[in-house]
Amino acid sequence: MRHRLVLAGGGHAHLYTLSRLAELTARGALVTLVTPDRYHYYSGMAPAMLAGTCRPQDIRFDVACLAERGGGSCVIGTAHRIDTVNRSLILQDGTGIPYDTLSCNVGSSVVLPSPTQANVIPAKPIDGLLAARNRVRELLAEAVEPSLLVVGGGPAGVELAGALWRLARDAGRPARVTLVTGGTLLAGMPPKAQKTARHSLASRGIAIHEQTRVTRFGDNSALLPTGQELPFQMALLATGVTPPAIFRDSGLPVADDGSLLVNDRLQAVTHPELLGGGDCITPPDGRLTRVGVYAVRQGPVLFANLLARINGTSLSPFSPQKRFLQILNLGDGSGLMIRGSWVLAGRIAYLLKQIIDYRYMHHYQRCGERNAPS
Ligand SMILES: Cc1cc2nc3c(=O)[nH]c(=O)nc-3n(C[C@H](O)[C@H](O)[C@H](O)COP(=O)(O)OP(=O)(O)OC[C@H]3O[C@@H](n4cnc5c(N)ncnc54)[C@H](O)[C@@H]3O)c2cc1C
Structure with a gap:
C-alpha cells in the first residue's frame, strides 16, 4: 500500500519538503497538503509589505503549486483535530484525511482580545x-x-x-x-x-x-x-503568538502554550507517526524563540525524517542553534542587526536583510504566478 503522507499547513518549516516533494512521491508516497490558502506569506518581509515598499505577491509562496508540481495534491481547508486512533486529520468542515505519517506546520497567531473589532x-x-x-x-x-x-x-x-x-x-x-x-x-x-x-x-x-x-x-x-x-x-x-488549539483539542501532549511536545527527531513524544516543525512545536529542551529562523532550519530535517518514515529507515535529530541572526527593518532604509550581544545598525544591515530575504523568496517562488495582481 502507498504511504499516505499528510502535510498540515504550508508554513516555513514545510517549504523545503514542498520544494523536494517529487523525491517523496517518486518513492510511492501519496502526499496531501492541507492549507487554508494557496499562498503562504513570508513574515520576514511583512513589515516591508505593510510599509508599501514591496507588493503582497513579492512576499508569498504558492504552496498549492509547489505541492502539485511535486506530484502531491492540495486541499484548501483548515486542520481542526487529529484523530490519533484512526490516524485521520479532521478538517474544519468535517472531512477526514487518513494518514500513515502526519506532519504539522500550522504556525501561530496573535490572540485578539474579545470581543474582536475591525480596527x-x-x-x-x-x-x-x-x-x-x-x-x-x-x-x-x-x-x-x-x-x-x-x-x-x-x-x-x-x-x-x-x-x-x-x-x-x-x-x-x-x-x-x-x-x-x-x-x-x-x-x-x-x-x-x-x-x-x-x-x-x-x-x-x-x-x-x-x-x-x-x-x-x-x-x-x-x-x-x-x-x-x-x-x-x-x-x-x-x-x-500562540499556536492553534489543534494539539490540545486532540488530547496530545502539549507545552503550556498549546504547542506540540516533540522529541529531538521532531516526532510527537507519544506518536512517532506525527511530526512537526516551526512555531507550533516545542522540542525536548524547551520552547524556542518564536522566530522563522528555527522553522526554516527544521525544514531539511523534517524532509529527511519524512523520507525516512516512507523508506522505513531511522530518523535524524534536530539540534537548535543557541544564537541566531536577526535583522529588523526599521522602515527608514536602515536595519538593526543582532546576533547574541553583537549589534550593527544602519544601511548595511538593511541591505544585508534585503539580500537574505530576496534570495529566500527567489528560491521558493519559482512555482506559481508571482506577478498575479495583489
Ligand atoms: C510582523 C512579523 C515579522 C516577523 N519577522 C521575522 C523575521 O524577520 N525573522 C524571523 O525569523 N521571524 C520573524 N517573525 C516570526 C515568524 O513569523 C514566525 O516565527 C514564523 O512565521 C514561524 O513559521 P511557521 O512556519 O512555524 O508558521 P507560520 O509562518 O505561521 O505558517 C503556518 C502556516 O500554516 C497555515 N495554517 C495555520 N493554521 C492551520 C491549520 N489549522 N490547518 C492548516 N494550515 C494552517 C497558515 O496559513 C500558514 O501558512 C516575524 C513575525 C511577525 C508577526
Whole structure:
C-alpha cells in the first residue's frame, strides 16, 4: 500500500519538503497538503509589505503549486483535530484525511482580545497586514493625521511601527504613530539594540510608551492603567503568538502554550507517526524563540525524517542553534542587526536583510504566478 503522507499547513518549516516533494512521491508516497490558502506569506518581509515598499505577491509562496508540481495534491481547508486512533486529520468542515505519517506546520497567531473589532488587527496571520495597509491608505486619504497604534514592543512591534511611519511618509500625509509595550522596547535584546530602536523611532516622531499595558480597547481608543486614553483609528497587535488549539483539542501532549511536545527527531513524544516543525512545536529542551529562523532550519530535517518514515529507515535529530541572526527593518532604509550581544545598525544591515530575504523568496517562488495582481 502507498504511504499516505499528510502535510498540515504550508508554513516555513514545510517549504523545503514542498520544494523536494517529487523525491517523496517518486518513492510511492501519496502526499496531501492541507492549507487554508494557496499562498503562504513570508513574515520576514511583512513589515516591508505593510510599509508599501514591496507588493503582497513579492512576499508569498504558492504552496498549492509547489505541492502539485511535486506530484502531491492540495486541499484548501483548515486542520481542526487529529484523530490519533484512526490516524485521520479532521478538517474544519468535517472531512477526514487518513494518514500513515502526519506532519504539522500550522504556525501561530496573535490572540485578539474579545470581543474582536475591525480596527484592531493582529500582526499574524500575515495576510491581515495587507488589509491593514489598505485601511491605513484609506485613513491617510480621508482623515487629518490619523492615529495609528502598535501594541507590543518586540521585534515585530518595532518593525510595524517603523512600517506605518514609512507608509504615511511615502503617501505624503502626516500620521500619529504610537507604540505601547508592557516591558522595555526590545526586551531581552542587548541594550545597544534597545537604544538604537528607541532613538530611531522617537527621532521620527513615533511616541513610545514603555512599561505599561493596554487594559481595554474602546471603539477608537486604548485605555492604559493610569487612565490615559490613547486614540487610534487602527491598532496593530504584536503582543506575542500562540499556536492553534489543534494539539490540545486532540488530547496530545502539549507545552503550556498549546504547542506540540516533540522529541529531538521532531516526532510527537507519544506518536512517532506525527511530526512537526516551526512555531507550533516545542522540542525536548524547551520552547524556542518564536522566530522563522528555527522553522526554516527544521525544514531539511523534517524532509529527511519524512523520507525516512516512507523508506522505513531511522530518523535524524534536530539540534537548535543557541544564537541566531536577526535583522529588523526599521522602515527608514536602515536595519538593526543582532546576533547574541553583537549589534550593527544602519544601511548595511538593511541591505544585508534585503539580500537574505530576496534570495529566500527567489528560491521558493519559482512555482506559481508571482506577478498575479495583489
Ligand atoms: C510582523 C512579523 C515579522 C516577523 N519577522 C521575522 C523575521 O524577520 N525573522 C524571523 O525569523 N521571524 C520573524 N517573525 C516570526 C515568524 O513569523 C514566525 O516565527 C514564523 O512565521 C514561524 O513559521 P511557521 O512556519 O512555524 O508558521 P507560520 O509562518 O505561521 O505558517 C503556518 C502556516 O500554516 C497555515 N495554517 C495555520 N493554521 C492551520 C491549520 N489549522 N490547518 C492548516 N494550515 C494552517 C497558515 O496559513 C500558514 O501558512 C516575524 C513575525 C511577525 C508577526
